[in-house]
Amino acid sequence: MNPAKVRRDRLLALTDLPNIGPAMARDLQLLGFEHPGQLAGQNPQALYDRLSALTGVRQDPCVLDVFVSVTRFMDGEEARPWWHYTPERK
Template identity: 60%
Template sequence: MHPDKVDRQRLKKLTDLPNIGKAGADDLKILGIDTPDQLVGRCPYELYESLCRLTGKQHDPCVIDVFISVTRFMNGEPALVWWAYTEERKLTLANG
């Protein structure tokens, strides 16, 4: 299957997502996200802020990049490596 034609409905585990391993899956579970489809329509910046608030610590900003990658992927965009979003995140936060 062509990578851009992934059947996202078949993704059942968080670790089925690109850029998500055990630690990333654990972060998402803290946010109450247990399945990939729960990421559809979510804001990666809000997810990050919630994660920091719920854990009581400031997480590395690259977590935002990972959240951007998985929310965009679940909203139909091609799978990209998380660092493809680093510059976008830096610009967004600088202009925010």
Template identity: 55%
Template sequence: MNPSKVIRNQVRKLTDLPNIGKAVARDLNLIGISMPEQLVGRCPLEMYRDLCEMTDSLQDPCVIDIFMSVTSFMAGNDAQPWWNFTSERKRLLAGESRHRSDRREEA
């Protein structure tokens, strides 16, 4: 749903959430999420990895942005367009990449 149309107290199903349409709702179902409440406390990166594993396919990284937007919303923050999370995702992945290379150098 378009973030500007989301009414928090009327969120009942996944497609009531910001940035979630039928396709992403199906993706969430694939990783065991069928209700908005199940997003509380979830890690968007873990959700993305689970989806890639379940589909045996590397998903578009923008899916992480969508997952970040809905977990943020379910944590009580305002509904925002998924692209507002792109910079944060890129920083997060860059930091994770550096962490992995540091661990390889230690081994």
């Protein structure tokens, strides 16, 4: 979902999270997540590494930025576009 449209009081599905559309929601489900609250306290690098291992493909580094955006959002930060975190990764 577009970060500008995210509402903390309406986090029912993974696609209610900032920067998460259907494809990323499927990736999160592959990792074992079904509800947004399960992402609180997660390590984005560990999620990225696990997804790469599960799929047998090194994921695009932007996937790591998305994982940073959603884990930080679930830990209390404001919703930001995934590319906000790209300079930090680099």
